[in-house]
Amino acid sequence: MTTTLITGANKGLGFETARRLVAAGHTVWIGSRDAERGRRAADRLGAHFVPLDVTDDASVAAAVRTVEAGGGLDVLVNNAGVEGRTADNGVVGAAEVTAEEMRTLFETNVFGPVRVTHAFLPLLRRSAAPVVVNVSSGLASLTRLADPADVAYGYPGVAYPASKAALNMVTVQYAKAFPDLRINAVEPGFTATDLNGRTGTQTVEEGAEIIVRMAQVGPDGPTGAYLDSAGPLPW
């Protein structure tokens, strides 16, 4: 039996990933910083709920104790993320972005996965086939954002792409340090969720596909890769 923890799984891509992995036979822990939303999501899916705020050391440490008492962990999906849009759903551009806003985004999108992975590493290393999926973004690609011919070129935000590019580098470095682990960064594609005010052009079913696939990767599968549903992406 494979046990999987998904951070930020009370809605959006995390919830859909949880739904699919429960259907695939995984024991799934829904990580949610809000107890009511997390419990409701877990009850709907036949999953377990664990309180988990990825920006809070004490919350993450308590989640480790809960998951350990439940029997351990095989798969960690670092899904919780924020884009930091304005109140009217605008992207914060280069002229407006402040160090403080950038720090807030990095706290969730970069330090969050590092905090959670570091804390769960002892449990993962006890698994026969440990897997980590870091939910990145196509906007993490330096190659794509620097190419005027690419559709991602016009994205004006600074903090979000920078945070996901940093997460990609964290993924590469972890993959080399922990060869027994399969750890990959994935790009779900532009998906209609609360993150973007539901402006995304894909459904959550489509977006979750690569997350679900890489959560189920076997010991011979890729590690240190950056992928969308069609294959490897340029860094």
Ligand SMILES: NC(=O)c1ccc[n+]([C@@H]2O[C@H](COP(=O)([O-])OP(=O)(O)OC[C@H]3O[C@@H](n4cnc5c(N)ncnc54)[C@H](OP(=O)(O)O)[C@@H]3O)[C@@H](O)[C@H]2O)c1
């Ligand atoms: N949607 C897209 O087009 C797209 C494209 C590429 C990548 N992604 C990535 O996909 C992931 C999931 O995003 P989504 O589109 O599904 O957005 P979403 O519907 O807004 O879901 C984000 C989830 O993250 C949780 N979260 C935020 N901060 C957290 C924290 N400090 N601790 C724990 N949970 C926290 C949210 O919890 P609350 O409900 O409590 O806020 C929510 O459950 C993100 O990493 C995002 O960057 C999305």
